[in-house]
Amino acid sequence: MRGAKSAVWVVGAIAVAMTATACGGGGSDSGDKAAVNPDGTYTYYNTEPQNPLIPTNTNETGGHYILANLFRGLVDYDANGKLRNQVAESVDSPDNKVFTVKLKKGWTFHNGEQVNAASFVDAWNWAANGKNAQLNASWFADIKGYEDVHPEKGDPKADKLDGLKIVNDNEFTIELSHPVSSFKERLFYDAFFPMPKAFFKDTKAFGEHPIGNGPYQQDGNWEHKVEFKVKKYADYKGEDKPKNGGIDFKFYNKDDAAYNDLVSDKLDVMFQVPTSMMSQYKNDLGSRAVDQMYGGNTNIAFPLYDSEWAKPEKAKVRQGLSMAIDRETIAKTALKGSKDAADGWTPKVVEGYQANSCGEFCKFDPAKAKQLIKDGGGVPGNKMTITYNADGGHKEWVDAVCNDIRQNTGVECVGQPEPTFQQVRSEITDKKMKSAFRMAWVQDFPNISNFISEQYRTGAGANDMAFSDKGLDDLMKQADEAKTIEEANKLYHQVESKLGEQMPSIPLFFDHTKAGYSKKVQNVKFDTFRQAIWTDVEVKK
Numbered sequence: 001m002r003g004a005k006s007a008v009w010v011v012g013a014i015a016v017a018m019t020a021t022a023c024g025g026g027g028s029d030s031g032d033k034a035a036v037n038p039d040g041t042y043t044y045y046n047t048e049p050q051n052p053l054i055p056t057n058t059n060e061t062g063g064h065y066i067l068a069n070l071f072r073g074l075v076d077y078d079a080n081g082k083l084r085n086q087v088a089e090s091v092d093s094p095d096n097k098v099f100t101v102k103l104k105k106g107w108t109f110h111n112g113e114q115v116n117a118a119s120f121v122d123a124w125n126w127a128a129n130g131k132n133a134q135l136n137a138s139w140f141a142d143i144k145g146y147e148d149v150h151p152e153k154g155d156p157k158a159d160k161l162d163g164l165k166i167v168n169d170n171e172f173t174i175e176l177s178h179p180v181s182s183f184k185e186r187l188f189y190d191a192f193f194p195m196p197k198a199f200f201k202d203t204k205a206f207g208e209h210p211i212g213n214g215p216y217q218q219d220g221n222w223e224h225k226v227e228f229k230v231k232k233y234a235d236y237k238g239e240d241k242p243k244n245g246g247i248d249f250k251f252y253n254k255d256d257a258a259y260n261d262l263v264s265d266k267l268d269v270m271f272q273v274p275t276s277m278m279s280q281y282k283n284d285l286g287s288r289a290v291d292q293m294y295g296g297n298t299n300i301a302f303p304l305y306d307s308e309w310a311k312p313e314k315a316k317v318r319q320g321l322s323m324a325i326d327r328e329t330i331a332k333t334a335l336k337g338s339k340d341a342a343d344g345w346t347p348k349v350v351e352g353y354q355a356n357s358c359g360e361f362c363k364f365d366p367a368k369a370k371q372l373i374k375d376g377g378g379v380p381g382n383k384m385t386i387t388y389n390a391d392g393g394h395k396e397w398v399d400a401v402c403n404d405i406r407q408n409t410g411v412e413c414v415g416q417p418e419p420t421f422q423q424v425r426s427e428i429t430d431k432k433m434k435s436a437f438r439m440a441w442v443q444d445f446p447n448i449s450n451f452i453s454e455q456y457r458t459g460a461g462a463n464d465m466a467f468s469d470k471g472l473d474d475l476m477k478q479a480d481e482a483k484t485i486e487e488a489n490k491l492y493h494q495v496e497s498k499l500g501e502q503m504p505s506i507p508l509f510f511d512h513t514k515a516g517y518s519k520k521v522q523n524v525k526f527d528t529f530r531q532a533i534w535t536d537v538e539v540k541k
Contacts, residue, residue, distance in 0.1 A: 034522060039245035040539025041231070042268040042521050044532070045258045046249040047391060048225050050425040052207020054199075055190040056127035056134040059462055060425050061442060064190060066228055066249055069534055070110075070212035071193040072238050074101060074120070075184065079525065079533050081446070083185060086238050087115060087194065087213070089170075091187065096179035096483075103170045107237045109196040110217040117172040119194035125149070125160045126200065127191060135429065136191035138454075138461040142183065142480070144175045152459070180480045181488045185445045215242050215535050225251055242535040243523070253420065255393045265518040269532050273514050274393045278336035285516040294530045295350045295443030296511040297342060297451070300386060300401070303433040304504060305466040308380040317379055318503035319361045320372030324408040325401055326364045331509060334400035339509035345451055345496050347510040349528055352448025352489035357496045358507050366408040373409055380435075383412040387437040389424045390417035394438055401508070428464050439464055439505055442530055448492045449479065456499060467504035 049063030055071060058064055074088035085091070089102040107115035126132060128140040130150040137150055145162030163175035176183065186192075194213060199206045208222055215238060216230035231246035250267060252258040255274040261267035263284050273281045282289040302309050302318060327341035340348070344357025356362075373379065386402060388394040395415060402413035416435075418424040428437060441462070444450050453476050454460050458468040472495050479491035499505075515532075517524040523538040 034540040036243070036522075036538045037245075037541045038243065039232075040541075041229075041246040041248060042244060042537055042539050043248045043250050043266075044534075045255075045262075045267060045270040045272075046228075046251055047421045048251045049228075050422045050429075051135075052204070053210045053222075054134075054203065054207050055193040055195075056123075056136045056139075058190060059135050060421070062251075062421060065531065066230070067190050067193070067210070067212070068531065069214055069216040069230055069247065070210055070218065071190070071214045072212075073189075073192045073194070074103075074187045076188050077445075077527070078239070079527065079536065081528065083188075084239065091184050093184075096181050096183065096481075097176050099174040099176075099183065101172050101174065104237070105170060107213055108235055109194075109213045110211050110233055111196060111198060113196045113198075114169075115194050115213050116169040117166045118169075119196065120192070121164045121166055121172055122200065123195035124164060124192070126195075128161055129159060130156050134191075134461075136189075136461045138457075138459055139186070139189060139191040141459075142176045142178065142180050144177045146177070178477065178481050179483075181482050181485055182445070182447055182449055182480075185447065189444045214238070215240060216246060219246060225253075227251060240533075240535045244535075244537055244539050247534060253391045255391065262516055262518060265520055268518045268521045269515070269524060269537065270517070271513065271515045271526065271530055271532060272393075273516055275335055275338055275396045276393070278338050278514060281514065281516060288517050288519070288524075290513060290515040290517075290524075290526055292513050292526065293340075293347070293349050294511060294513045294526070294528045295347050295446050296530055297345065297347050297441055297507065298339065298397070298509040298511060299342075299345070299439045299441075299505040299507050300436045301439035301465050301505040302436055303431070303465065304468075305431050306434055311377070313376045315502045316372045316376030318376075318506065319500070320369040320374075320376065320409065321379070321384075321405060321411070322358075322361045322369075322503060322506040323363065323365045323372065324369035325404045325506070325508070327362070327508060328364070330397060330400045330404070334396045335509070337512075338514050339397075339511050342507035342510050345455075345499060345505070345507050346448045347443075347451070350443060350446050350448060350451065351485070352492055354493045354496075357493065358500050359497070361500045361503060362507055370409050373411065379411045382410075383414075385414055385416040385435040387416045387418060387424060387427070387433065387435070389419075389421040389438070391420050397509070398438070431466065437464075440511075443528070446528060447485070448489055448496065449476075452476065452492050452495050452499075453480075456495070456504065465504045467502070469502065472498060 047062035050060050072086045078084050089104045093099040127134045128149050143161045143163040148158040149156045165173045215236045217233045219229040219231040222228050228249045232242045262270045331341050346353045386398050398415040405413040454462045475495050479488045482488035513526050513530050525533045
């Protein structure tokens with residue numbers, strides 16, 4: 001069956017990641033397990049979410065990390081990277097086009113409301129509707145009738161997706177407009193979470209006080225720019241019941257400040273230590289330091305909606321800028337080994353990765369870089385900026401990249417820091433960028449399609465560049481309709497290889513989880529989503 005086959009490749013992808021681990025976390029600093037307080041809470045490093053906490057309007061990590069604890073969908077991945085059912089009893093399809101979903105009984109939202117078929121169908125219909133302008137609406141584009149509820153122009157012709165049908169309280173069907181070989185895996189993403197009736201009554205209020213069905217529920221009010229607390233949900237029915245009492249997501253403006261709190265045991269878990277601390281964090285933390293590859297990358301993107309950057313000849317300029325960057329040296333020096341030089345848009349630990357997908361355009365060649373920039377008519381105004389969030393520790397690599405561009409091409413390049421991640425993401429999603437900007441991606445599911453389709457398909461929710469190529473769209477559609485994951489991966493690799501012809505973004509680095517935790521917690525592990533396995537964390541007595 002297709003579901004069983006899909007689980008095999010997901011496990012394979014995660015297995016590759018685990019073998020790439022340099023050192024992992026877990027256990028106490030001495031290696032001995034301490035007594036545990038099952039109701040103890042711990043603190044977790046995070047950033048202020050960009051938007052109110054609505055799953056279909058959240059596509060950045062600050063909000064996702066909170067939502068990933070408040071909600072559970074039909075499926076998710078276990079600690080070993082195996083796709084498993086959560087709310088779903090089964091998700092079956094004979095043809096990758098029509099899916100029958102049967103739900104487990106007994107699941108409830110945090111307000112006591114039963115989770116049923118309508119909880120999913122109503123939520124998806126609302127999210128897909130163009131009038132609701134959700135950032136993640138494109139995740140429903142494969143479902144039959146999407147073009148009627150979310151037309152490219154004008155008002156929706158319908159308010160419900162034709163492909164969603166409720167059979168009874170515990171069963172519904174999904175009909176796609178065309179087969180999608182990885183659709184079951186995509187159901188893991190936040191956009192497919194169920195929603196309670198309270199959401200539809202007051203979506204604004206819900207964004208401040210989300211009511212989920214996950215292992216944790218909101219604890220008190222959201223203290224903006226300070227913290228968001230969650231506590232264990234006693235009636236949680238999922239496989240991954242918490243071994244702790246809750247989490248305090250603490251928002252930091254400076255990651256150096258967070259690191260100082262970590263080493264002094266005022267912060268319990270930090271999923272990414274500052275670049276400035278890379279050379280010493282293992283000495284500071286000992287066995288509580290974590291170093292492993294994950295499914296994430298760092299790129300420079302360009303605003304192709306800008307009249308200057310939209311000119312066809314500027315593809316050569318972007319290719320030249322890419323070839324002016326010595327990724328290997330920057331990764332080893334400025335980044336102190338926290339990232340690997342990228343040779344494409346899909347990280348090495350992700351299913352479907354092929355070496356050198358970027359071809360010559362990701363290879364350091366200053367002479368050719370200059371020529372390509374000249375052939376493309378030069379960078380507009382002979383100056384570019386790279387916008388990034390100052391609260392995320394990106395200054396080192398941005399400065400190093402700009403130094404390479406200046407020295408190797410004569411183009412003036414400067415970093416443009418914005419105070420917070422929330423601020424820079426708002427400017428990006430509002431299409432206000434005039435020059436290059438940092439664009440990073442952490443996998444939603446571990447497959448090449450997630451790195452290509454969700455960012456480079458015309459109109460995709462995370463297509464921050466407004467890139468569009470009908471030929472590549474058609475090739476991605478062929479990939480989605482492939483009969484097997486292997487066939488789909490090959491087609492997506494073709495798309496990836498062709499991205500270099502237009503270079504909508506410049507691949508820079510494949511990322512590592514460089515994390516750590518305090519002496520107050522144990523059994524801290526990270527997956528290839530760069531997420532701690534939150535429910536497994538144990539708080540010492």
